[in-house]
Amino acid sequence: MLPFTIKVTHQPVERLCRITASSEQQNIDIVVDIHAHSREILPLFAGRQSANSDTEVLNEAAEYAYEAFVGFLQRNAQPDIFLPFDRLNRYPHRLYCLLMSPNRTRELFDVYNASAGNRLTYDDYELVVSRKTQLQDTEAYLIAPNKYTLFMRQAVESRAINVYRSDFVDLVTNTPPPIHLHPQDIIDAFETGAPAESERPAEGRQLLMFSPDEAKEEKENQAECPKCGGPVQSIGVGRYFCLDCEWDNLPTLR
Numbered sequence: 001m002l003p004f005t006i007k008v009t010h011q012p013v014e015r016l017c018r019i020t021a022s023s024e025q026q027n028i029d030i031v032v033d034i035h036a037h038s039r040e041i042l043p044l045f046a047g048r049q050s051a052n053s054d055t056e057v058l059n060e061a062a063e064y065a066y067e068a069f070v071g072f073l074q075r076n077a078q079p080d081i082f083l084p085f086d087r088l089n090r091y092p093h094r095l096y097c098l099l100m101s102p103n104r105t106r107e108l109f110d111v112y113n114a115s116a117g118n119r120l121t122y123d124d125y126e127l128v129v130s131r132k133t134q135l136q137d138t139e140a141y142l143i144a145p146n147k148y149t150l151f152m153r154q155a156v157e158s159r160a161i162n163v164y165r166s167d168f169v170d171l172v173t174n175t176p177p178p179i180h181l182h183p184q185d186i187i188d189a190f191e192t193g194a195p196a197e198s199e200r201p202a203e204g205r206q207l208l209m210f211s212p213d214e215a216k217e218e219k220e221n222q223a224e225c226p227k228c229g230g231p232v233q234s235i236g237v238g239r240y241f242c243l244d245c246e247w248d249n250l251p252t253l254r
Helices: 051-074 102-112 181-192 213-222
Strands: 005-006 013-020 025-033 034-040 096-098 119-122 127-130 141-142 147-155 160-165 179-181 232-234 239-244
Touching: 005 213, 025 034, 034 127, 051 147, 051 160, 096 181, 102 119, 102 127, 127 213, 160 239, 179 181
Parallel strands: 005 147, 096 127
Antiparallel strands: 013 025, 034 160, 096 141, 119 127, 141 179, 147 160, 232 239
């Protein structure tokens, strides 16, 4: 499973209509002119290119596109801790792609003690783990699946099939930006059962963290408002607001 969507187009410029966060339509032009991959056409087969060969060329180009996507994440992902509930809870999505190197992924699955498939669960989140050799052991990324779309097109030019791609386009506005994590923070979180305090928190962020036992106790104990004694409403683990007054313990949004 790639952490981005690939769409094949035959046009050097693809016009799309994107829905913005304010539910307004926005027309955007996607330029598909970045060279991604080439395959030479042997003279014996010139003019007789098969559909299978076309598919193979696109699959090869997708691997190069993944390398480009890693570079894109290195430039654009925002550093944070695992998992930044104060950010993720603003969005309805609970399925994310987790990109780690093969070595760190093996360590994570050893801690998680799971051998089936490539999916992990943490709190009420599901993580699809992608282990790619292009990643260093010191980096990891969390990204919503299908957030970015990549357009590709093929063109037979001279004696080669050339594949061109677009840049990575954000067509999903109701998902968080990609997050740059440290693998050891992720492994420690799964090992202890709760997110550990990171030495690399984003400045100015607030994160409420509970172990499973603390979360259960918090749910049982927090039944009334400490300010007015009225009923409280839960909005996530350990987070409440009062129905009768203005009290709440929700993190400040930035």
